[in-house]
Amino acid sequence: MLINGVTVVDTFAEAFAMSGTRVLITAENEKWAEAAARTMTGFATSVIGCKCEAGIERVVAAGETPDGRPGVMVLLFATSADGVGKRLVERIGQCVMTCPTTACFNALQSENTVVVGGLLRYFGDGFQASKQFDGRRFWRVPVMDGEFVVEERFGVQPAVGGGNLLLLGEDLPPTLSAAEAAVNAMRTVPGVILPFPDGVVRSGSKVGSRYKSVIASTNDAYCPTLRAVSKATALDQETGCVLEIVIDGLDVDAVREAMRRGLRAAAIPGIRQISAGNYGGNLGQYKIELRSLL
Amino acid sequence: MSLTLTLHTQPDVPLEAETIVPQRFDGMDAKKVAAAKVLYGNQPAALGDFFRVEGRPDGELRVVGNLSWIKMIGAGMTHGRIVIEGNVGMHLGAAMSGGEILVDGNVADWVGEEMSGGRIVVKGNAGHLVGSALRGESVGARGGEIIIHGNAGNEVGGGMRRGLIAVGGNSGDFTGVSMLAGTVVVLGQLGIRTGAGMKRGTVVSCKPAELLPTFSYACSYRPVALRLVLGYLRSRGLAISDAQFFGRYRRWSGDGVETGRGEVLLLE
Numbered sequence: 001m002l003i004n005g006v007t008v009v010d011t012f013a014e015a016f017a018m019s020g021t022r023v024l025i026t027a028e029n030e031k032w033a034e035a036a037a038r039t040m041t042g043f044a045t046s047v048i049g050c051k052c053e054a055g056i057e058r059v060v061a062a063g064e065t066p067d068g069r070p071g072v073m074v075l076l077f078a079t080s081a082d083g084v085g086k087r088l089v090e091r092i093g094q095c096v097m098t099c100p101t102t103a104c105f106n107a108l109q110s111e112n113t114v115v116v117g118g119l120l121r122y123f124g125d126g127f128q129a130s131k132q133f134d135g136r137r138f139w140r141v142p143v144m145d146g147e148f149v150v151e152e153r154f155g156v157q158p159a160v161g162g163g164n165l166l167l168l169g170e171d172l173p174p175t176l177s178a179a180e181a182a183v184n185a186m187r188t189v190p191g192v193i194l195p196f197p198d199g200v201v202r203s204g205s206k207v208g209s210r211y212k213s214v215i216a217s218t219n220d221a222y223c224p225t226l227r228a229v230s231k232a233t234a235l236d237q238e239t240g241c242v243l244e245i246v247i248d249g250l251d252v253d254a255v256r257e258a259m260r261r262g263l264r265a266a267a268i269p270g271i272r273q274i275s276a277g278n279y280g281g282n283l284g285q286y287k288i289e290l291r292s293l294l
Numbered sequence: 295m296s297l298t299l300t301l302h303t304q305p306d307v308p309l310e311a312e313t314i315v316p317q318r319f320d321g322m323d324a325k326k327v328a329a330a331k332v333l334y335g336n337q338p339a340a341l342g343d344f345f346r347v348e349g350r351p352d353g354e355l356r357v358v359g360n361l362s363w364i365k366m367i368g369a370g371m372t373h374g375r376i377v378i379e380g381n382v383g384m385h386l387g388a389a390m391s392g393g394e395i396l397v398d399g400n401v402a403d404w405v406g407e408e409m410s411g412g413r414i415v416v417k418g419n420a421g422h423l424v425g426s427a428l429r430g431e432s433v434g435a436r437g438g439e440i441i442i443h444g445n446a447g448n449e450v451g452g453g454m455r456r457g458l459i460a461v462g463g464n465s466g467d468f469t470g471v472s473m474l475a476g477t478v479v480v481l482g483q484l485g486i487r488t489g490a491g492m493k494r495g496t497v498v499s500c501k502p503a504e505l506l507p508t509f510s511y512a513c514s515y516r517p518v519a520l521r522l523v524l525g526y527l528r529s530r531g532l533a534i535s536d537a538q539f540f541g542r543y544r545r546w547s548g549d550g551v552e553t554g555r556g557e558v559l560l561l562e
Binding site (some may be wrong): 026066068069103127129132133134138140147149 | 540
């Protein structure tokens with residue numbers, strides 16, 4: 001299979017069932033909304049080490065938010081609804097409530113919800129108050145710049161994590177360019193985030209390690225420096241760099257669409273192959289065949 | 295066609311018609327509805343003695359005519375919709391827990407008294423004691439919404455524990471008296487003695503007001519939580535200006551004779 005002369009390997013990305021939520025952060029201006037969103041989604045690249053995966057979905061215009069201020073949508077994923085709730089309490093409490101002028105709202109309608117504002121309210125030390133209308137409850141926590149408003153409950157729904165593309169290039173510069181182009185294309189899809197730094201990960205991992213205490217280790221099959229020594233290598237001698245893009249989404253269709261757009265955008269000169277990571281289909285609940293995206 | 299009740303005989307004394315509520319008519323035909331009991335002064339009577347009944351119940355109930363002497367319409371309502379074309383008497387939607395009542399006219403006193411859910415929208419003016427507690431009771435509205443597009447009388451939200459009351463015009467004296475919690479928004483002028491005896495809750499006005507000496511000034515700020523409330527009311531058709539939505543409000547805490555945890559927010 002070829003796109004723009006780039007070989008697309010006949011394989012699949014193995015994705016996993018997760019739980020996801022969408023959070024709207026608003027603030028006095030875009031700068032502070034983004035500051036809170038960046039802080040909240042920092043150290044949230046992989047559930048393996050961060051307990052959740054999170055990222056900025058999009059910037060929201062002031063006219064679209066409930067308080068008429070600029071906002072940022074954040075998606076957060078964990079392995080269970082309970083985990084989503086715990087991470088939200090931690091991250092909204094430490095990263096959003098602390099950020100000047102912000103407010104934080106549920107932006108996912110779902111029958112399944114987790115309590116967030118209802119726990120953060122205790123920071124108010126008895127001075128907190130709530131407003132309840134239209135079936136929603138908002139807590140007002142007094143803080144030094146006024147009040148932090150946070151919604152009582154946030155929706156959680158089944159989601160998909162671990163969609164991915166592997167870009168195999170001749171050298172670092174074209175591979176990096178292809179990854180950046182793919183990221184830009186994939187970020188136009190609603191309902192997905194790319195949790196790694198600016199959407200790209202270089203330290204792709206495999207399950208397990210020769211060391212008992214390490215649950216994930218370097219994906220030697222795609223490390224160019226190990227081509228001559230790793231029996232698992234998937235690289236030819238013309239490949240000098242591999243970068244991966246991981247996609248989490250609120251549903252599998254969004255992940256597929258992001259992969260489809262990324263795959264096309266990454267097919268540029270200097271890229272030898274586009275592939276995807278999987279575990280033989282034995283671990284994940286979803287198989288996304290690259291062939292089906294062409 | 296929805297079930298429609300059209301007043302054909304104006305009562306000489308008040309008619310207590312708490313039977314006019316959608317859930318009581320579920321599954322009935324027009325004949326049975328007309329036979330439903332009402333209290334005419336202190337005498338039992340039939341709904342059909344005063345109303346022409348047409349259509350079939352489908353969850354929406356239309357009541358048409360000058361209903362100023364018809365009391366208790368929608369009392370105890372749990373679901374469905376009542377549309378009233380004309381002025382309506384006291385205790386509209388009393389103790390209702392769900393559903394929606396729309397009034398294209400004025401309402402008398404005690405609209406939504408001690409309600410716990412649902413919504414009442416009045417295009418005209420309202421009398422006294424909107425969403426209040428009955429005399430002898432300490433707790434008024436426990437939830438739900440009342441939106442009055444015109445003016446309201448005294449003691450709006452008296453003893454209110456939860457819910458939202460909005461008045462597009464002015465309100466009378468003792469707005470939010472003895473409030474326990476909840477929100478009262480008055481876009482116009484408040485009367486005197488606002489929030490007397492309130493423990494918690496919020497009274498908002500977009501006009502200057504003289505407050506009791508037991509209220510203490512806290513600060514001027516732009517409350518985000520108020521924008522949520524005003525934005526919601528705007529979506530419900532109340533005319534909220536940008537100046538009111540984005541404005542700076544002076545926060546007064548009170549009533550100091552109680553817990554002092556209530557607040558009055560006045561637009562600067």
